[in-house]
Amino acid sequence: MVKKHSRAKKTIETVLVYILLVVITLITIYPIVQIFGISLRPANELYSTSLRIIPENASFKAYREVLFEKDFFTWLRNSVIVALAVSIFGVTLASNAGYAFSRLRFRGRKTGMISILVTQMFPATMLLLPLYILMSKFHLVDTLFGIIIAYTATALPFCIWTMKGYYDTIPVDLEEAAMIDGTTRFGAFVKVTLPLSAPALVITALFSFMAGWSEFIVARVIINRQGLYTLPLGLESLSSTFQTEWANYAAGSVIVCIPVVVLFLLLSRFLISGLTLGGVKG
Amino acid sequence: MASVEFRDVDKIYPGDIRAASDINLTVEDRELLVLVGPSGCGKSTVLRMVAGLEEATSGCIFFDGINVTDLPPKDRDIAMVFQNYALYPHMNVYDNMAFGLKLRKHPKEEIGELVLDTARILGIEQLLERKPKALSGGQRQRVALGRAIVRKPSVFLFDEPLSNLDAKMRVQMRTEIRRLNLDIQTTMIYVTHDQVEAMTLGDRLAVMDEGTIQQVGTPIELYNRPVNRFVGEFIGSPAMNFFEGKLSGTGETPVFKASFTSFPVPERFRSSPGSLVGRTLTLGVRPEDLYISVPDGNEGGFHHTEVVIDVSETLGNEMIFHVDAGGHRMVVREDPDVNGSYGDRVRLSIDLDRIHFFDGGTGASLLAG
Numbered sequence: 001m002v003k004k005h006s007r008a009k010k011t012i013e014t015v016l017v018y019i020l021l022v023v024i025t026l027i028t029i030y031p032i033v034q035i036f037g038i039s040l041r042p043a044n045e046l047y048s049t050s051l052r053i054i055p056e057n058a059s060f061k062a063y064r065e066v067l068f069e070k071d072f073f074t075w076l077r078n079s080v081i082v083a084l085a086v087s088i089f090g091v092t093l094a095s096n097a098g099y100a101f102s103r104l105r106f107r108g109r110k111t112g113m114i115s116i117l118v119t120q121m122f123p124a125t126m127l128l129l130p131l132y133i134l135m136s137k138f139h140l141v142d143t144l145f146g147i148i149i150a151y152t153a154t155a156l157p158f159c160i161w162t163m164k165g166y167y168d169t170i171p172v173d174l175e176e177a178a179m180i181d182g183t184t185r186f187g188a189f190v191k192v193t194l195p196l197s198a199p200a201l202v203i204t205a206l207f208s209f210m211a212g213w214s215e216f217i218v219a220r221v222i223i224n225r226q227g228l229y230t231l232p233l234g235l236e237s238l239s240s241t242f243q244t245e246w247a248n249y250a251a252g253s254v255i256v257c258i259p260v261v262v263l264f265l266l267l268s269r270f271l272i273s274g275l276t277l278g279g280v281k282g
Numbered sequence: 283m284a285s286v287e288f289r290d291v292d293k294i295y296p297g298d299i300r301a302a303s304d305i306n307l308t309v310e311d312r313e314l315l316v317l318v319g320p321s322g323c324g325k326s327t328v329l330r331m332v333a334g335l336e337e338a339t340s341g342c343i344f345f346d347g348i349n350v351t352d353l354p355p356k357d358r359d360i361a362m363v364f365q366n367y368a369l370y371p372h373m374n375v376y377d378n379m380a381f382g383l384k385l386r387k388h389p390k391e392e393i394g395e396l397v398l399d400t401a402r403i404l405g406i407e408q409l410l411e412r413k414p415k416a417l418s419g420g421q422r423q424r425v426a427l428g429r430a431i432v433r434k435p436s437v438f439l440f441d442e443p444l445s446n447l448d449a450k451m452r453v454q455m456r457t458e459i460r461r462l463n464l465d466i467q468t469t470m471i472y473v474t475h476d477q478v479e480a481m482t483l484g485d486r487l488a489v490m491d492e493g494t495i496q497q498v499g500t501p502i503e504l505y506n507r508p509v510n511r512f513v514g515e516f517i518g519s520p521a522m523n524f525f526e527g528k529l530s531g532t533g534e535t536p537v538f539k540a541s542f543t544s545f546p547v548p549e550r551f552r553s554s555p556g557s558l559v560g561r562t563l564t565l566g567v568r569p570e571d572l573y574i575s576v577p578d579g580n581e582g583g584f585h586h587t588e589v590v591i592d593v594s595e596t597l598g599n600e601m602i603f604h605v606d607a608g609g610h611r612m613v614v615r616e617d618p619d620v621n622g623s624y625g626d627r628v629r630l631s632i633d634l635d636r637i638h639f640f641d642g643g644t645g646a647s648l649l650a651g
Contacts, residue, residue: 174371178381179356180362181429182433
C-alpha cells in the first residue's frame with residue numbers, strides 16, 4: 001500500500017515538474033519565435049497584431065535586404081574581431097590570474113579577489129562617462145581596440161572567479177607530481193592544470209565572446225564611425241527617425257543569434273563534469 | 283643512487299608555525315628509511331623538502347654531498363608516490379608513466395620499452411590503455427608506483443602511499459614495495475603514520491614528533507631501546523604500559539614506588555647520572571614483558587604484584603589481557619594457552635630485565651646517552 005501510494009505521488013511530482021518546465025520553455029522561446037515570425041513578414045503586414053508565427057505571404061526578403069543591401073558584413077567582421085579578441089584576452093588573462101588567486105599565497109590576495117568582485121556591482125551605464133574620458137585620453141575613441149579593452153575589463157571579473165573556483169577543485173598534488181616528473185610550475189600548469197580545466201575555459205571563452213558580441217551601450221558611446229560599427233550598432237542603425245523596418249530589424253537579430261548558438265553547440269561537449277575523476281583518491 | 287643528508291634544517295611557516303626543527307639526518311645510499319610519527323609531526327614536510335616542493339627556512343639538504351637546497355624539483359632526479367596517487371586524470375596509464383620520460387626527451391622507442399618493462403614488473407601491462415578513473419584503488423597505486431620507477435630516479439619518496447588502500451591490499455603492497463627496494467636498490471624515503479608499516483618496511487626508522495626527530499635507528503633498536511617515552515609509546519602494538527612513580531630509599535638501593543607496588547630499581551639504572559632518589563620516574567613495560575603465567579618459585583628477575591583480569595582477547599596466536607592493578611590499567615600479552623577470565627585475581631610478574639625508566643619531566647630514558 002505504502003509503495004503504491006508513494007509511486008502515485010512520484011508520478012504527480014514528475015507531471016508537475018514537466019508542466020513547470022514546459023511553461024518556462026514557452027516563456028523563453030516565445031520572444032525568439034515572435035522575432036523570427038516578424039522577420040518573415042512582408043512590408044504590408046509590419047504592424048499586424050496577429051499572433052501567427054508564420055505570417056501570410058511569408059518571405060525571406062528581409063534577410064536578403066539586411067545581408068546584401070546594408071553594411072551587414074562590415075558589422076559582422078567588426079563584431080567577430082571584437083568578440084574573438086575579447087575571448088582571447090579574457091581566457092588568457094583569466095586563466096593566469098585565476099591560477100595565481102587559487103594557488104599562490106601573496107599579500108593582497110583576499111583584497112584583490114574582493115575588489116574584482118566589487119567592480120561588478122557598478123552598472124555599465126554609470127561607468128560610461130569615466131570610460132569615455134579614459135578612452136579619449138588614450139586616443140582610443142573610435143577604435144575597435146578601445147571597445148575590446150572595455151569589454152575585456154567587463155568580462156574579466158566573472159572569468160577570473162570562474163577559473164579560480166575551478167582550479168580550486170583540481171588537486172595541487174597533480175601539479176606537484178608533474179613538477180617532480182620533470183617540468184616547471186608553468187609546465188605543470190600548461191600540461192596538467194589547463195587541460196583539466198577545459199569546462200571552465202569554455203565557460204570563460206563563451207562569456208567573453210558574448211560580452212563582445214552583443215554589447216551595445218559602450219559601443220554606442222565609443223564608436224562613431226560607421227565603418228567600425230559592430231552588429232548591435234548596425235542593427236540599431238536600421239531604425240530611423242521616421243520609419244523602422246521591423247522585418248529587417250528582426251531578420252538581423254536572428255542572423256546575429258546564429259553564430260552564438262553554433263558556438264554553444266560546438267563547445268558544449270567540453271562542458272562536462274568529472275574531468276579530474278580518478279586522478280586522486282576522492 | 284644517492285645518499286640524502288639534512289644539515290640543521292628548519293621549516294617555519296608564516297605565523298611562526300614550526301613544522302620541522304633542527305633536522306639532522308643522513309639517509310644512506312640504497313637504504314629504505316621510514317619517517318614515522320603521528321599526524322602533524324612534520325614528517326611530510328621533511329619529505330617535501332627533499333622533493334623540493336617546500337623550501338627549507340634554514341639549513342641545507344645534500345644529495346651525494348651536492349647541495350640541492352635551492353634546486354627545483356625537476357632538477358633533483360627524484361620520484362614521488364603520493365598518498366592520493368596523483369595520477370594525471372586526462373592521460374591513460376601509458377601516458378601517465380611516460381610523462382616524465384617524455385619531459386626528459388627520451389627517444390620514443392626507448393620510452394615504449396621502459397614503460398612496458400615497468401608495467402610488466404607491476405603486473406599492469408593490460409591496463410596501459412585505461413584512464414585512471416577506470417582503475418581500482420590498488421591498480422591506481424600500482425600505476426603511481428610505475429610512474430615513479432620507470433624513470434629510474436636516484437631517490438624515491440613515498441608519502442603515505444598505502445593509507446588509502448584497504449587493509450588486505452595494504453599488506454600486499456607493503457611487501458611489494460619492500461621487494462621493489464631490494465630489486466632496484468635505490469635510496470627510498472618513506473613517510474607513514476603507521477608504526478607497523480614503518481617497522482616492517484624500514485632498514486631504519488626516524489621517529490618524529492612535534493617537528494623534531496626523536497630517534498633514528500633500526501626497528502629493533504627503537505623497539506628495545508627507546509630514547510624517550512614518546513618513542514616507547516609510539517613503537518609497538520599494543521603500546522607500552524606506563525606507570526608514574528617516585529624513587530625513595532637510600533642512594534645505594536633506590537626503590538621505585540608506584541601507587542600499586544614498589545620494587546628496588548635494577549642495577550643497570552643505578553649508574554645513570556644524577557641522584558636518583560626523590561625523582562619522579564615513569565616506568566615503561568611492554569605487554570610481552572608482563573606475565574600472569576610465571577609459576578610460584580620462579581622469582582629470579584621478576585617482580586610480582588596482584589591484579590584483576592578485566593577483558594581478555596583471544597587472537598589465536600596469542601592472548602591479550604587487560605588487567606587492573608589498584609586502578610591502573612595495563613595490557614598483558616601472553617601465550618595462547620594461558621587462561622584467565624573476567625574477575626580472576628592473578629599474580630602479575632614484571633620482567634625487570636626488560637623494563638624501561640623515563641624521566642617524569644622530560645620523558646628521556648634513564649639509559650639514553
